[in-house]
Amino acid sequence: xxxxxxxxxxxxxxxxxxxxxxxxxxxxxxxxxxxxALLGPNGAGKSTTIEILEGYRDRTGGAAEVLGVDPGRGxxxxxxxxxxxxxxxxxxxxxxxxxxxxxxxxxYPNPRNVDEVIEAVGLQEKQKTLIRKLxxxxxxxxxxxxxxxxxxxxxxxxxPTTGFDPEARRQFWQLILALKDEGTTILLTTHYLDxxxxxxxxxxxxxxGSLIEVGAIDEIGGAEARTPVVRWIEDGVARxxxxxxxxxxxxxxxxxxxxAEVPQLEVVxxxxxxxxxxxxxxxxxxxxxxxSLHAAALDxxxxxxxx
Ligand SMILES: Nc1ncnc2c1ncn2[C@@H]1O[C@H](COP(=O)(O)OP(=O)(O)OP(=O)(O)O)[C@@H](O)[C@H]1O
Ligand SMILES: [Mg+2]
Numbered sequence: 001x002x003x004x005x006x007x008x009x010x011x012x013x014x015x016x017x018x019x020x021x022x023x024x025x026x027x028x029x030x031x032x033x034x035x036x037a038l039l040g041p042n043g044a045g046k047s048t049t050i051e052i053l054e055g056y057r058d059r060t061g062g063a064a065e066v067l068g069v070d071p072g073r074g075x076x077x078x079x080x081x082x083x084x085x086x087x088x089x090x091x092x093x094x095x096x097x098x099x100x101x102x103x104x105x106x107x108y109p110n111p112r113n114v115d116e117v118i119e120a121v122g123l124q125e126k127q128k129t130l131i132r133k134l135x136x137x138x139x140x141x142x143x144x145x146x147x148x149x150x151x152x153x154x155x156x157x158x159x160p161t162t163g164f165d166p167e168a169r170r171q172f173w174q175l176i177l178a179l180k181d182e183g184t185t186i187l188l189t190t191h192y193l194d195x196x197x198x199x200x201x202x203x204x205x206x207x208x209g210s211l212i213e214v215g216a217i218d219e220i221g222g223a224e225a226r227t228p229v230v231r232w233i234e235d236g237v238a239r240x241x242x243x244x245x246x247x248x249x250x251x252x253x254x255x256x257x258x259x260a261e262v263p264q265l266e267v268v269x270x271x272x273x274x275x276x277x278x279x280x281x282x283x284x285x286x287x288x289x290x291x292s293l294h295a296a297a298l299d300x301x302x303x304x305x306x307x
Contacts, residue, residue, distance in 0.1 A: 007032045007067060007154050007185040014061035015048050022048045023209045035186040037196040039276060040206035046189040047087050050158050054084050067154055080108055083152030085143050085160050098127040101149055108150035120175045121145045137163040157188045173198055193273035207283040221275035233263040
């Protein structure tokens with residue numbers, strides 16, 4: 001079932017937690033060397049998907065292959081090829097940063113150099129500090145360090161930069177771009193859409209347990225959603241127009257203003273965040289419509305409207 005260059009292949013993935021239908025019919029592929037972002041609101045099913053692929057959770061239905069192996073049956077050799085940063089780990093041991101990383105490096109056949117990893121996550125100053133004495137953001141950096149220490153072929157990052165200060169986030173981006181350059185395949189979830197846009201080649205948007213969109217970062221949502229918007233003020237009124245020819249419209253506006261400055265003129269290209277918000281909003285409103293249709297149908301059944 002797996003295309004030949006796939007690192008991850010998922011078909012009709014389904015997961016229920018008791019009565020909670022957390023995932024249904026999710027299908028996507030991640031090519032080797034690709035960085036794929038899984039985006040979606042809280043509770044959409046991102047961590048559930050990732051944890052099934054990591055072999056941490058059982059699936060209810062569907063098929064999955066990760067580095068050619070069913071994650072439900074992956075052995076130690078397979079696990080050693082993965083790097084995992086869970087959404088919450090809270091490393092709090094009584095070892096120092098260096099001790100912990102050295103210890104974990106020992107589990108892998110071909111680990112990275114401990115000093116390089118400490119430097120890559122910006123913890124040089126803290127390498128002799130006990131992990132439990134680190135700040136929240138510094139502990140998160142340990143999680144990332146532990147995720148890459150084994151030199152993984154495939155790296156899972158579930159909201160890796162939550163709690164990072166802006167400088168640490170930029171440093172993390174450099175690290176991920178370097179790993180990409182080395183050919184590492186990466187599956188990332190994040191609520192920072194600028195981060196997803198900066199790091200990923202493709203993204204999937206998941207909402208209510210379904211994959212509602214998948215595509216290249218600069219194409220997701222379709223050409224229409226990416227059409228630039230020109231905004232300006234005219235006769236005291238805020239105006240805006242979507243156009244594939246913003247230069248032509250701007251020239252027209254300048255003309256109309258007799259060559260003078262057009263008040264508050266701007267040309268905005270919708271960002272990944274704009275496109276994401278529009279897609280999720282559309283999904284939410286169709287889910288609301290479906291729910292009210294369902295309620296109306298119940299009301300028209302015999303005795304349905306009788307309370
Ligand atoms: N162990 C569990 N038992 C029962 N329900 C769960 C469990 N884990 C997750 N769920 C439910 O499954 C759904 C998907 O959760 P999941 O953690 O995958 O979301 P997420 O997309 O990662 O959200 P977030 O952005 O908040 O991390 C949610 O409705 C959640 O309440
Ligand atoms: Mg999650």
